[in-house]
Amino acid sequence: MKRINIKIGAIAASCLMALVISCDDYLEVLPTGQLGQVQLTTTAGLDASLIAVYSQVNGRNLRMASPSNWVWGSIRGGDANKGTDPGDFNTINPIERFETEATNVNPAENWRGLYEGVARANNVLRLMMDRAPDVTEADVVRISAETRFLRGHFYFQLKRNFNNTPYVDETVDYKAGIEEVSNNQDLWPLIEADFKYAAENLPATQREVGRVNEWAAKTYLAKVYLYQNKFTEAKALFDDIIANGVTSNGKKYDLVPYYEDVFRGANDNHEESIWAYQSAAGTGSVNNANPEFDLNFPYNTLPGNCCGFFAPSFTFVNSFRTNANGLPLLDDSYNDPGNRVKNDMNIATADPFTPDTGNLDPRVDHTVGRRGLPYLDWEDHQGSIWIRKQDWAGPYSPKKYVYTRDEQSGFLDNSSWTPGYTGINITILRFADVLLMAAEAEVELGNLEVARGYVNRVRERAMNSKLKREDGSMAANYVIELYSAPWTDAETARKAVRFERKLELGMEGHRFYDLVRWNTIQEEMDRYFALEGVLLPAQMGGAQFTDKHKLLPIPQGQIDLVGPDILIQNPGF
Template sequence: MEKILSKGGLAVLMAIMLIGYSCKESFLEIPATGQLDEAQLSTKKGIEGVLVSVYGQLNGRANRMASASNWVWGSIRGGDANKGTDPGDFSDINPIQRFEYLTTQGVITDKWTGLYEGVARANLVIKLLGIAKEDVTENDKKRIGGEAKFLRAHYYFELKRGFNNTPYVDETKDYGTGIEKVSNNVDLYPFIEADLKYAYENLPETQTAVGRVNKWGAAAYLAKVYMYQKKFAEAKALYDLIIANGKTTNGKKYGLVARYQDAFKASNDNNEESVFAIQAAANTGSVNNANPEFDLNWPYNTGPNGPGNCCGFFAPSFELGNSFRTDATGLPLLDGSYNAPANELKTDMGLKSKDPFTPDAKPVDPRLDHSIGRRGIPYLDWIDHPGNDWIRNQANAGPYSNKKYAYYRTDVGSLQDNSSWTPGYTAINVNIIRYADVLLMAAEAEIEVGSLEKAREYTNLVRQRAANPASFVKRANGENAANYVISTYKTPWTSKDVARAAVRFERKLELSGEGHRFFDLVRWGTADKEINAYLAYESKKLSGALGGAKFTPNKNEYLPLPQDQVDLLGKDVLIQNPGY
């Protein structure tokens, strides 16, 4: 009897205990495994580790289309290139190059998500600095806070010029109590400026590790943001300081590397021209440390004699190739006649690699053959580009291959990584801002509020470097691979309009394929005219890919906000961009 009562009493006691626990929330709280909480991360080592993750999001990683290279958003939309490859491969890019954006497109969501991931990581760093342990000094807080705010400004700037205004979320938002609905009815630029000003005022002039932004990188980015708002006087004041005093992270004074191609060579990363770049390293044990952005953008089907075997994306446009035509004196054809039949760059479009072909013999800017892989011209230190054999689908892509961020044969196994499915992972840094970009933006600022002569001086510095014979592509016998003719502007520009035309075209040539062109056209207010002219010309060459494509002004300057985000927050909270 006692044993029976004893069992019954135990059952009742267990029931009471379960009822008691079920009434307490703590019963449901199970400590997370495999992650660190804020208290554990608030040491100097912890905060520095989170800061590294903010830098790590610059190339998108899991969100390829969020990369700061902007090869789709800036270069393809700007007419530097088309998607290339085959219509069915990564077809989600097809509507982008045709300006037929869809609110449900995965690549658009990918861009949004990846950028907000960067924002979230930066916010965590700033929040942790508020509860930092004693081993984090005041100087540490200024430096780390400056880097985090710089990076947060970068991610918001990418959101701003991609989507216009988007929800602004900073480190003060508490998501522990659920989703806080934040509208996109506030201009992002004041927040971006505030973060960049903080970075400029608090970062050191040099850093102990390459890749970390310094005071001058923050100044250059702030000046760029000013340019987008037409605050030319503020931008000029910063450019004056940067050009006189600016230096790279490791202390080199800013300058142009002697040979144009060396600005994009892995063995020359973090050179004097690199203002701020995405860092990459190969053969570290994980291709996540390498540059994964261009793993699709190599010549197609090249086999052992070429730089990769996948996939023919990012094919330079006919129009870009033509733009490198020069007149007999070595100046560009600023009147637009480079697309006229008499000036078009000769190509092997429609020919097989076995068919006879003689490359163009008329004068061209030497930067052409560092920017575009074309038939009969040496492709870095590999072989002469064979033409169609390296093109996956010529009717869809055209006759050219991407070249600017390609790796050299001598890089194989050291500055190039063979540990993944494709040999396209490299140690090539991607410049977000390089000194040539700074000089040409400074030239723009001078035109608007300063001196046409100073603008000409800055532009000529860029052209003088391009004219260095040591940088011309050579054949095995030492001869120039093409008829390279380039000169500086020797006579003063007669008006702001003449100066603008020269500087804007110089940006097109110097920075082609680096993700700037579309955003430049939008900020200049010329996107409608320039892009529709490009599409009208290019669609005659690639009717299948671009036939009927059209840029719609007051709509296509910005991407639509992702539909899933609008559905999540509500269309009264997240206001869709016009036209979508």
């Protein structure tokens, strides 16, 4: 939590409103509560403006621009459905069914939030053109590198969601308007350039935890390479990161020993955290807390007491079934009737229920709340009374980034309408993701045994993380093992790496983007809707994926501003 020690609230707004008043100096009077350009071009002013860029990473009041991508990456990827009931936040309903239109408010919110981040980054770079005498060349490099990293992040999110969007940098004259900036330019080289600059100019460690460092930039650049199938370039960076990378506060990158601790506030900025959005509770402003999942806690109970969104799907939970050898069902048979995980669908809380006794990967119970099993340190999950509308959402609750009973005192901000705002960081880049991205690159380059080693490193940590009850007994029948046989077939290795990403990174916003870049989205969604449409007919019945929904539509309101010949709509919308 709480690392970058400059207050965000007032600065974030004022940094974007610097005034240049064309009067004699003695007539210049700054408006109350606002900063002028002469103040913002000092070292302190530039740092304050940079903090405003960091603050926009979580989208601020634009929930659909947040880095967790719980709607765009997880719900669209089949990890979860919207949950709750049909009427609450009903503009998500068509998104999960792949019926999104260009007039839907949620893509527009994503667009606005990400471009607000771009605008704040460009503002910092523009202010430095007229920097004050106290700003050294070292300051210019430092601030530029952090700013360009953040701008690269915002454009990467835009690229994944909308493909090419208008590219605006600090050289654009806003006074002249940007109506002539089209979306006919490939964003990848421009995103690469920002991350390359950051990787070459950021320090290995930082003066404040939460600021991006050299290794975060290398990680993001490697990820950008992977998205373009530049496997050789990605591998070189991943090799360096795995061997030499350190966190901003100097810890060597590694996996935390216990999987659940990745998501605990008391363990923020751990050795697995390469870059995380910094959150703080109890600062006097709820804007410093993390509003990311305030809707997504179990319904009608603590923690949260609202609102039952982001319900893990049947297909996702079934994916954690393991065979007698403790390995996942790579033949995609996890949704077959004999392999499905037993659940309490349509069983009232007052009626008896015995949880599944079959073989399971233990990560399921650090990711998903299931009836009859411990829900963090609160109590056993109570089933249907914790689900707002079970025949709409299904029987499961999310677990990652939900605060524990012990975290109420130091990590819960109670100054808003719900106790769901927390001081728990949201990890955007983590080391397990690096290991699995590196494994993916190694498979594509023919180094199958290196890939197996990376996957087994992730699985070995999962083996240490078997959920136990208070009496020390296992909460479920956890059977998980390493891949012991050498990998000799590229297709089998590819399948294993991709499946491991599903298990390890589930509910963290990755799945949809992975399926699209692998070009497996159609078959995966067909499999997903074949089951979810039957078990949740009111919500998912008749839904299907079509190719145009690999991208979001360009918001119609943006096209209306400049015209369809300048801002070109994505195909099919």
